[in-house]
Amino acid sequence: MTEPRRGRPRTPLLSRESIVAATLQVIDVEGVGAVGMRSVARALGVDAKSLYNHVDGKDGLLDAVAEQLLGGLVLPEPTGDARRDLHAIADAFRSRALTHPAAAPLVLTRQLSSLEGLAPVDAVLAVLLAAGASAQESVHLLRMLLATLIGTLLREVSAAPAFGGDERARREALQASGLSAVVRTAPYIAEFDRAAEFEYTVDLAITAVLDRIERQRSGPRSS
Known part of the structure; x- marks a missing residue:
């Protein structure tokens, strides 16, 4: 052998x-x-x-x-409904970024020169243009949406609840702060639902974008 x-x-x-x-x-x-x-x-x-x-x-x-x-981001097929399509793109981006939460800041902050970084940009621009925004306005709206999306996702993967501990302990600490506005809103500040915060922020941003597009399409109103 x-x-x-x-x-x-x-x-x-x-x-x-x-x-x-x-x-x-x-x-x-x-x-x-x-x-x-x-x-x-x-x-x-x-x-x-x-x-x-x-x-x-x-x-x-x-x-x-x-x-x-x-590159592993699977973009949803457009439906023609701008609100639904923008939300679906944001959801897909979040899902991919959170595949490796510790690596999410790389996806969210690094400036890439490859086509991988342009795919979600192209998808958002296509929705905005189809909704009636001009080319120039689409770029402004894209940048606002990306800044909002990146900011809320960075907070999701990096931030911790105010004062730490469980929700009850956070609420009690906030209520004992002596700061009138903080005391009044303490039960809500103490909550820390990452998914709910993401949904609220993205929905608000999309609403602002679509409202602006509609106002610009309607043109100046006569007095």
Whole structure:
């Protein structure tokens, strides 16, 4: 019987996909701040230098993760109902961003030059143009919607309830603050329903956008 050859263990086959998967593993366990060529190389069991054949340093790792997460975004088919379509795009974006909550800030804040970053932009612009907004106005409205969506999602993945603890403890702390407006609204400030906050914020933003489009289509009213 032939004995197996002895020698150095084989180096795992590297690819951009395997590197992204290892980077996500590091992020899920230790957070974005732990990402680096060495930490990802350790997760893969390879020398850090070998990663440079596939990514350009730490920024390359973070961009690759953001691109993969955005690339997995499944955009809904348009229905022709602007409110429903904008809400569906926002829901799809949220669902994808929260696939890896610790990595969500990468999807939400990194400036990507790849087509992955343009797909949701194109989907929103198409809805706005179909609703009657001009090209220039569509871009302004897009930026407002993105700022609102990104802001509420960043708060969802990063923020903690005021004063911590359970809802009852938060409410009691707020009511004892001595600040009249805070005391009056304490039961509601103490609530911390991420999904409900997202729904409220997105619905309000979409309502503002559609109202503005309708006013501009109607033109100035005669006195």
